[in-house]
Amino acid sequence: MGKKVTTRQEALKAVRDGMTIMIGGFLAVGTPEGLIDGLLESGVRDLVVIGNDTGFVDKGIGRLVVAKRCREVIVSHVGTNPETGRQMNSGELKVTLVPQGTLAEQVRAGGAGLGGILTPTGIGTVVAEGKQVVQVAGKDYLLELPLRADVALIKAHKADEKGNLVYRRSARNFNPLMAMAADLVIAEVDEIVPVGSLDPDAIMTPGLLVDMIVPGGACHGC
Amino acid sequence: MGKKVTTRQEALKAVRDGMTIMIGGFLAVGTPEGLIDGLLESGVRDLVVIGNDTGFVDKGIGRLVVAKRCREVIVSHVGTNPETGRQMNSGELKVTLVPQGTLAEQVRAGGAGLGGILTPTGIGTVVAEGKQVVQVAGKDYLLELPLRADVALIKAHKADEKGNLVYRRSARNFNPLMAMAADLVIAEVDEIVPVGSLDPDAIMTPGLLVDMIVPGGACHGC
């Protein structure tokens, strides 16, 4: 089997204009900042980005928004990044807001081969507009459809050379879900350890899901 | 907060005739044999048991079947326990067979507050009979409904006194899913460790889900 460890320049060659990209993180915690640096360097644009939020103007997904690399963001929250709101109001950027738990299940469904899930969240709100309502045991649920991406950019704490990943604390968030839901998965990691040194029970993303590993951990965006 | 560590006799007082019980394990690996001993001792009967399979005549859920404590089993496989087949054919036991991946998602949905999930598994087979078919992006899916239980009997490797659980190797299987999907969760564990000694990242079932902890690990059924 081929080697997975590579540079961010090499890994990001696969990301092209117009693609749909999932990016891990929650307000930039657990976001692969080195890979975002790489996207900014590569000049790729017109992206549809799926993530929890648009971070901050100088951190996380927000940096792609500020650099106008996104055509659309599918996120649960944009309140910490005024530039997202500005581009949304000016019509430069499409912002699709999704309840956070629904977003997590949609990404999970995309990776798990499910055709969708029924959630009570959003019933009776604008989130329900245009969606199928299914009644189960007398209660209304929204049918929410799976989400997948061309590429997932995720951040882990440790990887072994086969791509097995371990996340740390609240930096886990959407990362393991996105690792299952994209055609190509690139993981930025703080540390690369030899195969066999991670306890099989401690691995949170099996290596078979990870295509490329990029060493990170250095100072980002500076 | 109250103490969770107790005896199996005390813990199983809550299990009454006619209840729906989830029991963890895969062919008896990861099944709480001590709690099954306890059910056999308590004389409880007429149970609906949800589990991966009916184990063997002398191991796992199979022991409850042999002792005629079950009214129904909802499982993916009964082939390793001839007594299940015999009782099914004689009409003594209702056997509801569910594809394993569907069963896992149904239990997960029950614990996650989802109204159901759409799966391609079972389309075009007898599993689809009587179920709603939903088309998404031109593909047919079965709507499968959530499963919940009155009590879940699960098996973990380690617990701390707050009920945080760690499973080991292939003994994990349905246990963490069932821990979320029952009104009362009783965990049999090999070892009880002090609070704070488990790494928060290594915990597979948060203690808030676990109501009672029963020390196990001794010789079962003998």
Added chain:
Amino acid sequence: MDAREQMRELIVRRVARELKDGDVVNLGIGLPTKVANHLPEGVEVIFQSENGFVGLGPAPEPGEEDPDVVNAGAQPVTILPGGACFCSATSFALIRGGHVDVTVLGALEVDQYGNLASWMIPGKLVPGMGGAMDLTVGAKRVIVAMEHTNKGRPKIVAECQLPLTAAREVDLIVTEMGVMEVRPDGLWLVEIAPGITVDEVRAATAAPFNVVDDLKVMQA
């Protein structure tokens, strides 16, 4: 402490008294976060942080911050012994699945039916719902903790005009003027703040409400 701070402290202290030993609690960003500082003696609760853990503890000492340990507002926090981490799908499975006993959130508007609006003002402020829609639908008990009015305008209204966060999910409203329960037959004022009259509450409220016979004085 200035008057507004006192008012806010009354709210969070009163909300804290709603929490029972062993409860799993999710506190929203802002005012609700402060509830954690006022737990009644002998009451131990488990705080859930929707970004992925339970066992949320207080802010760390300066210099002790861990960049991977933050709350849902990205502020540095700690994880207490016995805490556990998980992914976002499991975090919201806990929330949506009814494993969180109480959520405390702020509001832009709450109405007599228990409808809550808290996530956007069309054309003006669109931060997004984050986890609020799931929390409101999923938590067993939804407590709104807010100031009674916004620059003099009532926030408790007959019917929400802003886009909803969730329909008919609010159970209790705690403000600096009193405590209201949302019951099937409408709002009921069950406690009133010291020195406030029912007429004053009516004047500051844009929804009809009933007053219980044994109206109590709200205690911090």
Added chain:
Amino acid sequence: MDAREQMRELIVRRVARELKDGDVVNLGIGLPTKVANHLPEGVEVIFQSENGFVGLGPAPEPGEEDPDVVNAGAQPVTILPGGACFCSATSFALIRGGHVDVTVLGALEVDQYGNLASWMIPGKLVPGMGGAMDLTVGAKRVIVAMEHTNKGRPKIVAECQLPLTAAREVDLIVTEMGVMEVRPDGLWLVEIAPGITVDEVRAATAAPFNVVDDLKVMQA
């Protein structure tokens, strides 16, 4: 090795040659399990065990068995370095989500449309489908590995009579008589076992099939 064993070894050796370096593979219980013993040189694959791990390795030395490390047939196995464990929901998320490249299973019947029956004989044998329905629907490639006939009765049929495991999911059938591809226009015999004639295959098959022009001899 007796004749039947030789026949079975031909099947599993031939199936093993379908596996490509880096493939994620799930092997069914019984005959398919033996495919693991015959991987071509230079081909490293990852075996998935649906009871909850990847990195399935060979049986342990006697006395080295770990009761928590078993395959989907409850037999003691090992987990290779780089293996990883997970719960049943994640195991089947991997399977259903298309993360398993190849599944190899046995069959009671396969038909010309790629329908598979493998989990019950009404009134006689009802073991249950276990993970087979998800594997057949979810794996990118479904290979049936079986003896061509059962006590002389063809197992490749025009249309399955037994309850299906999955509809139109089989890609390849490998028996001791040859290799058939399931294509949109029906079955195609692409390889034939040494010493067997096409007429013999026809006599042992209850479904129509085509024969490719460049029919090759099946190699173990």
